[in-house]
Amino acid sequence: MVDSQQVAPDGPVLVCGGAGYIGSHCVALLESRGVETIVFDNLSTGHRESITAPLVEGDLKDRASIAAALAEHKPKAVIHFAAKCYVGESVTDPAIYYRENVHATWNLLEEMRAANVTDIVFSSTCATYGEPTEVPIPDNHRQEPINPYGRTKLHMEHMMRDYSRAYGLRYAALRYFNAAGASLDGSIGEDHQPETHLIPLVIQVALGQREKIMVFGDDYETRDGTCIRDYIHVNDLGDAHLRALAHLQGGKGNVECHLGTGNGFTVMEIIEAAREITGHAIPAEIVERREGDPAMLVSGGTKAHDVLGWTPQRGDVKDVIRDAWGFLSKSPDGYSGRS
Numbered sequence: 001m002v003d004s005q006q007v008a009p010d011g012p013v014l015v016c017g018g019a020g021y022i023g024s025h026c027v028a029l030l031e032s033r034g035v036e037t038i039v040f041d042n043l044s045t046g047h048r049e050s051i052t053a054p055l056v057e058g059d060l061k062d063r064a065s066i067a068a069a070l071a072e073h074k075p076k077a078v079i080h081f082a083a084k085c086y087v088g089e090s091v092t093d094p095a096i097y098y099r100e101n102v103h104a105t106w107n108l109l110e111e112m113r114a115a116n117v118t119d120i121v122f123s124s125t126c127a128t129y130g131e132p133t134e135v136p137i138p139d140n141h142r143q144e145p146i147n148p149y150g151r152t153k154l155h156m157e158h159m160m161r162d163y164s165r166a167y168g169l170r171y172a173a174l175r176y177f178n179a180a181g182a183s184l185d186g187s188i189g190e191d192h193q194p195e196t197h198l199i200p201l202v203i204q205v206a207l208g209q210r211e212k213i214m215v216f217g218d219d220y221e222t223r224d225g226t227c228i229r230d231y232i233h234v235n236d237l238g239d240a241h242l243r244a245l246a247h248l249q250g251g252k253g254n255v256e257c258h259l260g261t262g263n264g265f266t267v268m269e270i271i272e273a274a275r276e277i278t279g280h281a282i283p284a285e286i287v288e289r290r291e292g293d294p295a296m297l298v299s300g301g302t303k304a305h306d307v308l309g310w311t312p313q314r315g316d317v318k319d320v321i322r323d324a325w326g327f328l329s330k331s332p333d334g335y336s337g338r339s
């Protein structure tokens, strides 16, 4: 297998949504491997402070701004992270998701087509599977999303498949499990407003910013009754994107696969691990189930390994929590609290 440090796609690479949580880690990795990188982001949820690469402040809803960025920077490929990703909001206001995810991606694909940019690596999600019929989930599990967020991501996958067949687009759709962690030096990490994800919330309790963590249900059919998830380190996600792009550029075909560790942890196990790592008590209270939470989501796919030679380098969930702690203990108020 190729050592992960040696995989570097041909640049320049335009990273849409590169100032977001996962995007910024991928951008840092591209730069660390010497790949010329340009970020395209409207900064609606991204953070300028999270990147050192040049930033085009543009919006995928505005085709002229995409065309201008492609004409100026002449990227060889695009990595596309820009999307809305709150399941609850997608239920109450799906129009935002069809506009920001589906329509914006169509704009991007059209402008790429006009500029003859053929390669795209795209953030998809295991939410495209909906309620899994088989766990661990195989890469070829049927896709039947149960909320508008998952449906818009599936539409985006279908669009790329159709563009590939008709116009020769080369694409990778990488379906993430639960992205977590931060850069190893704590310089960049997860800063969502509002924060809804388990690991940063648990750390905010450790930091005294919240009184306790609410555990959404303890009556699931799992080993301790709380939900099981597969937490994948954000740097490992970044590495998979670089590998996927190098794979496309090598003419080896489109890729659709999972990005997960294959190991599942319950909510209580995450809290317990965070108590150990932070040395804080982290009070927890069991509350009602959260609507739409499947009991167990764990990757059972081997395609990312088999096709891309990808193996998570920080696959131990304690390392994931340790890195998230490293970022948030340095920047307890996220990027906005930095001078």
Ligand code: UDP
Pocket (backbone or CB within 6 Å): 178, 196, 197, 198, 199, 201, 213, 214, 215, 216, 217, 227, 228, 229, 267, 290, 293
């Ligand atoms: N969770 C929880 N309390 C919280 C936030 C999340 O118990 O305050 C649980 C949630 O029910 C799920 C797991 O933690 O089982 C991971 O949730 P998260 O929102 O981080 O990611 P998701 O699985 O929704 O993508």
